[in-house]
Amino acid sequence: IEEVLWKAVEEGLLEELKLEDPFSSSESIRYKFTHDKVQSAAYSLLGNDEKKYSLVVGNHLRDLYENLEQGEPWMLILSADHLYRCESLFKTQSQRDRAAEVNYVASQELMTHSAFRSAAMYLRNAIVLIGEQAWERRYQFCLQVHNLSVQMEYNSGNPKECDERTAQILKKARSLTDQQTAYHIKMTKLSSLRQHDAALKTGISFLRKMKLSRIPAHITSIELFVEFSSVMNRIKRESEEDLLNRKITSDTKVATFIQVLMSSAVFAWYANKTPEFVFFAIRALKFSLLHGYGPYSPTSYAVCGMVCGRLGKFERADQ
Numbered sequence: 001i002e003e004v005l006w007k008a009v010e011e012g013l014l015e016e017l018k019l020e021d022p023f024s025s026s027e028s029i030r031y032k033f034t035h036d037k038v039q040s041a042a043y044s045l046l047g048n049d050e051k052k053y054s055l056v057v058g059n060h061l062r063d064l065y066e067n068l069e070q071g072e073p074w075m076l077i078l079s080a081d082h083l084y085r086c087e088s089l090f091k092t093q094s095q096r097d098r099a100a101e102v103n104y105v106a107s108q109e110l111m112t113h114s115a116f117r118s119a120a121m122y123l124r125n126a127i128v129l130i131g132e133q134a135w136e137r138r139y140q141f142c143l144q145v146h147n148l149s150v151q152m153e154y155n156s157g158n159p160k161e162c163d164e165r166t167a168q169i170l171k172k173a174r175s176l177t178d179q180q181t182a183y184h185i186k187m188t189k190l191s192s193l194r195q196h197d198a199a200l201k202t203g204i205s206f207l208r209k210m211k212l213s214r215i216p217a218h219i220t221s222i223e224l225f226v227e228f229s230s231v232m233n234r235i236k237r238e239s240e241e242d243l244l245n246r247k248i249t250s251d252t253k254v255a256t257f258i259q260v261l262m263s264s265a266v267f268a269w270y271a272n273k274t275p276e277f278v279f280f281a282i283r284a285l286k287f288s289l290l291h292g293y294g295p296y297s298p299t300s301y302a303v304c305g306m307v308c309g310r311l312g313k314f315e316r317a318d319q
Helices: 002-010 036-044 047-067 073-085 093-112 116-130 139-155 159-172 176-192 196-210 221-237 240-244 252-270 274-291 297-310 314-318
Strands: 014-020 027-033
Touching (some): 002 014, 047 073, 047 093, 116 139, 139 159, 221 297
16 A cells, blocks of 8 residues: 555655654654645546445454554544445445444544544434434434533534534433433533523432432521531541542442532532532532542532631631
8 A cells, every 4th residue: 555655646646744643652654635636536536436435445444443453543533434425325224333333433532632523523423324213223322422422512612513412312311310411511501601590500400300319499598507517517427537438439320419419519609609509519528428429529528628617617627
């Protein structure tokens, strides 16, 4: 292949590029057409067989990526591109599903390098390939594709596509845990538009649907006092070592509940609703102490320290 490409370089049809590989620290050799018209002419020579060549190239690159000891990411990404170009040639849904899987994995690779727009595009391709019945045929894979898609559309600044994916997940997902990503993106999007009250209401709605703990309609001073006192009493009964070495919760529903509690606390902060901010953060810490820590438990500890400091309990705040 290199010999053929070099001949094209000598004829002035291709240009050799030495680039730093974004997926490694090494330098890589790439080629590009010297002019768009040369590229158009090359593709025109394929005539009606362009899609057939794309199918062959796409499958070959996919096999190389999967079978080599160290398949390079560019093989996977090019494979996804070629396989989507020839999607009209697929005769069975299993072929389309296989191409969708390649596009999905390619999007994950792109996401790790912050190429969100490209990742979003490959996820759109995957959604087209798996078809409208995928929620019934391959629920878990369809959920994974849509969850990643809604994140990439949000990160790419595509509000319309983001809203479409969110609505579809909320409609098709079979549980609240499966709806978590869509709710999170919905709340984050509302907050980014400075609609902090709407984001907070969405978070509270989700928490109430989970039915793990009562969420008051209005946070009163008494409820704040009771919540804070119960958490502080529990902390006093345990040693610092026990608190530091507490287990990580294995219950995904509890972990989701803690995350949404802390997200709601953040939205309450931006909405200038201090009682709600404190209540949700302390409730998150309470659940962490009862059921095990989650990724957002440290933040709940920090808020508890803020409250201790505000009350003049500086030694407890430092702890």
